[in-house]
Amino acid sequence: MTTWADRVSPTVKAIPPSGIRRFFDIVAETKGVVSLGVGEPDFVTPWHIRESCVYGLQQGYTAYTSNYGLLELREEIVKNCVASYGVTYDPRKEALVTVGVSEALDLAMRAILSPGDEVLVPEPCYVSYKACVALAGGVPVTVPTKMADCFRVTVAQLEELVTPRTKALLIGYPNNPTGAIMSKAELEAIAAFALKHDLIVISDEIYASLTYDGTHTCFAALPGMRDRTILLNGFSKAYAMTGWRIGYALSNADFIGAMTKIHQYTMLCAPITAQVAAIEALRHGQCNMLRMVEEYNRRRRLMVDGFKTIGLDCFEPKGAFYIFPSIKQTGLSSLAFAEELLKAEKVALVPGDAFGESGEGFVRCSYASSTANLTEALTRINRFVKKYI
Amino acid sequence: MRELLELLEKDHTLTVAQLAVMLDKPQEEIAALIKQYETDKTIVKYQTIVNWEKAGADRVTAIIEVRITPQREVGFDAIAERIYRFPEVRSLYLMSGAYDLLVIVEAKTLKDAAQFVSTKLSTIEGVIGTTTHFMLKQYKEAGVILEDEEEDRRLVVSP
Numbered sequence: 112m113t114t115w116a117d118r119v120s121p122t123v124k125a126i127p128p129s130g131i132r133r134f135f136d137i138v139a140e141t142k143g144v145v146s147l148g149v150g151e152p153d154f155v156t157p158w159h160i161r162e163s164c165v166y167g168l169q170q171g172y173t174a175y176t177s178n179y180g181l182l183e184l185r186e187e188i189v190k191n192c193v194a195s196y197g198v199t200y201d202p203r204k205e206a207l208v209t210v211g212v213s214e215a216l217d218l219a220m221r222a223i224l225s226p227g228d229e230v231l232v233p234e235p236c237y238v239s240y241k242a243c244v245a246l247a248g249g250v251p252v253t254v255p256t257k258m259a260d261c262f263r264v265t266v267a268q269l270e271e272l273v274t275p276r277t278k279a280l281l282i283g284y285p286n287n288p289t290g291a292i293m294s295k296a297e298l299e300a301i302a303a304f305a306l307k308h309d310l311i312v313i314s315d316e317i318y319a320s321l322t323y324d325g326t327h328t329c330f331a332a333l334p335g336m337r338d339r340t341i342l343l344n345g346f347s348k349a350y351a352m353t354g355w356r357i358g359y360a361l362s363n364a365d366f367i368g369a370m371t372k373i374h375q376y377t378m379l380c381a382p383i384t385a386q387v388a389a390i391e392a393l394r395h396g397q398c399n400m401l402r403m404v405e406e407y408n409r410r411r412r413l414m415v416d417g418f419k420t421i422g423l424d425c426f427e428p429k430g431a432f433y434i435f436p437s438i439k440q441t442g443l444s445s446l447a448f449a450e451e452l453l454k455a456e457k458v459a460l461v462p463g464d465a466f467g468e469s470g471e472g473f474v475r476c477s478y479a480s481s482t483a484n485l486t487e488a489l490t491r492i493n494r495f496v497k498k499y500i
Numbered sequence: 501m502r503e504l505l506e507l508l509e510k511d512h513t514l515t516v517a518q519l520a521v522m523l524d525k526p527q528e529e530i531a532a533l534i535k536q537y538e539t540d541k542t543i544v545k546y547q548t549i550v551n552w553e554k555a556g557a558d559r560v561t562a563i564i565e566v567r568i569t570p571q572r573e574v575g576f577d578a579i580a581e582r583i584y585r586f587p588e589v590r591s592l593y594l595m596s597g598a599y600d601l602l603v604i605v606e607a608k609t610l611k612d613a614a615q616f617v618s619t620k621l622s623t624i625e626g627v628i629g630t631t632t633h634f635m636l637k638q639y640k641e642a643g644v645i646l647e648d649e650e651e652d653r654r655l656v657v658s659p
């Protein structure tokens with residue numbers, strides 16, 4: 112007899128369960144945990160942004176918006192993009208407000224992929240990338256990046272894996288989980304590769320504002336890349352607005368039109384409350400945001416120094432709010448390290464293999480946590496690691 | 501260095517070693533800077549914010565608007581000094597607008613505070629008049645919300 116489980120779509124069944132989810136269940140049962148496992152800011156959304164939403168509700172902002180999102184918000188998004196990177200879009204046809212970068216990513220994949228199309232995905236990477244490609248009928252082709260290359264993807268690696276079926280490249284820098292960034296010159300090389308093979312580039316730049324070394328290069332701003340790129344960004348990280356569920360996509364009118372077609376039938380529009388707040392964030396949120404960035408940067412240095420003292424090999428992250436030390440010296444697997452550390456010292460972090468096979472041998476520690484918590488966690492990790500090295 | 505001062509203003513228990521790492525500067529440089537700020541009184545004092553209500557201590561705070569006649573040569577400063585030397589005075593500001601000095605007085609009881617105003621403050625030569633307000637509840641002090649009910653509502657592990 113067929114069970115209900117048998118009737119679940121094979122595409123969905125083939126997607127491996129999230130490594131983070133599995134680990135979360137273990138952590139949730141432990142009390143008194145110091146967590147470095149959180150992938151979202153420890154700041155609450157700045158008050159002026161929250162207050163603007165309350166005011167919006169009082170004024171009756173409770174209805175659907177245009178499928179594209181409030182025009183006022185799209186105009187602010189484009190203005191911000193012009194000011195930051197010098198690349199412009201038509202707010203009426205080339206900008207779409209989404210329910211987080213998460214939705215934008217899904218829409219982008221569904222809008223461009225036909226069954227069997229291959230997408231190059233550098234790894235370790237955000238947990239949704241490969242799943243979104245697969246759910247859209249595509250085939251994710253992982254490109255393992257190495258600590259020796261500062262977790263940057265190189266053209267040589269891409270050339271080895273590109274095939275006539277390759278349709279797109281999906282990159283995310285600054286990177287979750289490694290904290291790696293790519294320089295302008297390195298991205299230009301990737302741009303030349305995309306042009307040579309006529310690939311679409313989906314660039315998830317949600318951590319763009321959290322860049323600590325130099326300035327962020329927007330992929331769409333590189334010569335000739337604007338129309339070839341689907342640029343994804345949002346409010347979750349830079350403005351500490353994860354729970355509001357709001358992000359956006361910018362690209363040529365055909366891609367944005369196609370994504371909007373899916374969005375209008377599956378989502379209708381992003382929540383108006385969050386859209387109102389996002390306008391406030393873009394108009395008046397710069398100062399608060401820079402303060403948060405300064406704070407992350409100080410904690411980043413604390414973590415780099417901490418892991419150096421502990422004696423674990425660690426690449427210095429240059430963006431986002433993660434540090435990705437290698438735990439190979441301990442002889443433990445990522446999962447065993449995370450589980451044993453949790454048991455022995457009650458520190459939660461995320462095993463690197465949750466971000467793809469090439470993350471094995473590493474663990475992701477988020478420094479979106481108070482200095483006191485970070486210092487305590489480093490002390491405990493140090494005590495734990497000393498048992499192995 | 502603005503960033504160093506901001507960090508210490510928020511939390512003076514940070515050690516020189518921690519500050520040096522966070523600001524990416526050698527420890528000696530940070531130690532010397534702090535010393536210099538302490539010497540030249542850029543850093544005036546390290547203090548602790550106490551929620552006295554929680555500590556169960558009886559205290560009243562009075563906010564007093566004071567109108568004065570400025571004096572030749574010294575302006576408001578001489579009278580201000582006569583006022584701020586009293587240990588009961590917690591803060592004193594020169595103001596623009598309807599009155600001249602804003603005095604914050606702390607005392608054990610309402611009576612003590614009233615006594616201070618009537619016998620010490622309003623009798624100072626040059627003081628024309630006072631208006632006293634008693635504080636009922638303290639919500640925020642020096643940028644810190646005293647009973648902050650906002651807590652960390654994040655999941656312990658997330659992507």
Ligand SMILES: Cc1ncc(COP(=O)(O)O)c(C=O)c1O
Pocket residue numbers: 150210211212213214237283286287315317345346347353356357358659
């Ligand atoms: C690289 C990356 N992309 C996208 C997201 C999802 O962002 P949003 O909250 O906008 O859906 C995250 C969240 O952790 C992320 O780390």
